[in-house]
Amino acid sequence: MTPALALRPYRAEDEDASIALWLETWKLAYPSIDFDKRVDWWRTRWRTELVPAAQIVVAERDGTMAGFVTIDGAGYLDQLVVGPAHWGSDVARLLMDGAKRLSPSGVTLKVNADNARAIRFYLRNGFVKTGDEVNSSGRAVDVMAWRA
16 A cells, blocks of 8 residues: 655755755756756755745655645745656645645746646646746746636
């Protein structure tokens, strides 16, 4: 029997596990990019931009982080990260449901336009594409929104 998945608020001691999970997932999603070189940048962004401004929900199974989602007071979902061992499970959906509960009037996000897997997930979860942008790395992104 698979241990139950629990959602809980982020704690300061989750930082290393969160960053390691971010690194692992992005390296698999975009193997041509050297994310190891971006870890210091990401850690600074995590500490100075996301943790102070967002509510972060952690998905945990048997004491191990399975994923997390960040959502700020305006309903912007900056990160939905699920460990590869949990891809295809309910972890992402449960985290998304948690984000929607935290922002019941609506959720917006940006997703790399070439990330078809993530875009399919967002569409299945009630999001619609509302625009196109180019991010600071020069990648095309889809702007998406969910409204209750």
